[in-house]
Amino acid sequence: MLTVESLTKRYGNRTAVDGLSFTVRPGTVTGFLGPNGAGKSTTMRLLVGLDAPTSGRALIDGRRYADLPAPLREVGVLLEARSVHPGRTAFRHLMALAHTHGIPRRRVEEVIGTVGLQDVAGKRAGSFSLGMGQRLGIAAALLADPAVILLDEPVNGLDPEGVRWVRTLLTSLAAEGRTVFLSSHLMSEMAQTADHLVIVGRGRLLADTTVERFVREAGLGRVRVVTPEADRLAGLLGDGAVREAPDTLRVTGTDAAHIGRTAAAHGIPLTELSPHTASLEDAFMELTRDTVEYEGRAAAA
Numbered sequence: 526m527l528t529v530e531s532l533t534k535r536y537g538n539r540t541a542v543d544g545l546s547f548t549v550r551p552g553t554v555t556g557f558l559g560p561n562g563a564g565k566s567t568t569m570r571l572l573v574g575l576d577a578p579t580s581g582r583a584l585i586d587g588r589r590y591a592d593l594p595a596p597l598r599e600v601g602v603l604l605e606a607r608s609v610h611p612g613r614t615a616f617r618h619l620m621a622l623a624h625t626h627g628i629p630r631r632r633v634e635e636v637i638g639t640v641g642l643q644d645v646a647g648k649r650a651g652s653f654s655l656g657m658g659q660r661l662g663i664a665a666a667l668l669a670d671p672a673v674i675l676l677d678e679p680v681n682g683l684d685p686e687g688v689r690w691v692r693t694l695l696t697s698l699a700a701e702g703r704t705v706f707l708s709s710h711l712m713s714e715m716a717q718t719a720d721h722l723v724i725v726g727r728g729r730l731l732a733d734t735t736v737e738r739f740v741r742e743a744g745l746g747r748v749r750v751v752t753p754e755a756d757r758l759a760g761l762l763g764d765g766a767v768r769e770a771p772d773t774l775r776v777t778g779t780d781a782a783h784i785g786r787t788a789a790a791h792g793i794p795l796t797e798l799s800p801h802t803a804s805l806e807d808a809f810m811e812l813t814r815d816t817v818e819y820e821g822r823a824a825a826a
């Protein structure tokens with residue numbers, strides 16, 4: 526489990542993380558979302574002790590990363606910056622990491638298979654494509670079989686097949702009961718991968734919720750209704766109903782069941798009643814709009 530408590534990080538007069546609190550639980554994939562500069566990478570760096578908080582705490586299973594006796598066994602980490610010696614082969618890179626934790630060669634070979642690098646394990650990491658580098662980074666994160674996996678933008682630069690592979694892998698790791706926490710700014714990808722969302726803007730928590738509840742509560746769902754008595758139905762439904770065409774209403778703020786019941790109670794025939802659920806992308810844009818505008822204004826200033 527990951528616990529972030531009143532976490533704040535300032536760089537000079539810039540506040541990258543601002544009083545952030547949330548918990549990431551095992552058994553699910555939790556997505557860490559936010560516009561550029563929202564503080565995601567900083568929070569992840571604080572979690573793994575690559576930076577010290579100005580105040581507050583970031584804990585892994587109740588302990589600071591620096592206090593973990595065998596960190597690789599507790600938490601697998603893939604941060605955006607590549608930290609592989611370009612002259613080393615993928616196999617030697619993983620063996621070097623394995624030595625620090627007494628991990629056998631057998632396990633190195635196993636993770637190379639898991640990430641699909643068996644054909645290039647003897648090649649120098651410096652010659653790897655971005656996608657191969659990401660796979661190697663994920664292999665390193667999984668090497669010691671950690672219960673917590675923390676990945677910063679793991680699908681960055683991957684092709685669609687690679688994206689799908691990461692998605693399947695993360696879902697199965699969570700199904701094994703691990704804590705999986707990944708950042709991304711790709712909403713559509715997150716909608717398909719994550720069960721739970723932690724959303725930040727300007728270093729502050731904007732939402733801590735499930736994907737499904739987030740979209741529903743964003744209140745962006747709408748229902749299209751076609752009826753020969755559009756005016757009468759609109760009157761019954763109130764402000765949420767807007768006429769799109771003489772026989773068509775676009776209704777927000779209520780669901781299709783309520784509209785159907787209202788129409789039936791008043792004997793109004795419906796020839797179409799179709800709900801449209803907002804996409805995660807829409808809901809995210811709506812939620813973070815102010816923080817993005819702020820960033821834009823700040824940049825312009």
Ligand SMILES: Nc1ncnc2c1ncn2[C@@H]1O[C@H](COP(=O)(O)OP(=O)(O)OP(=O)(O)O)[C@@H](O)[C@H]1O
Pocket residue numbers: 536539540541542559560561562563564565566567568710
């Ligand atoms: N070492 C640093 N020194 C100064 N400012 C920093 C440093 N690291 C991050 N920042 C600033 O803190 C803010 C948050 O940055 P961070 O990289 O954590 O955001 P992010 O959500 O990961 O963004 P992105 O999606 O673009 O990676 C940004 O305004 C950034 O410029």
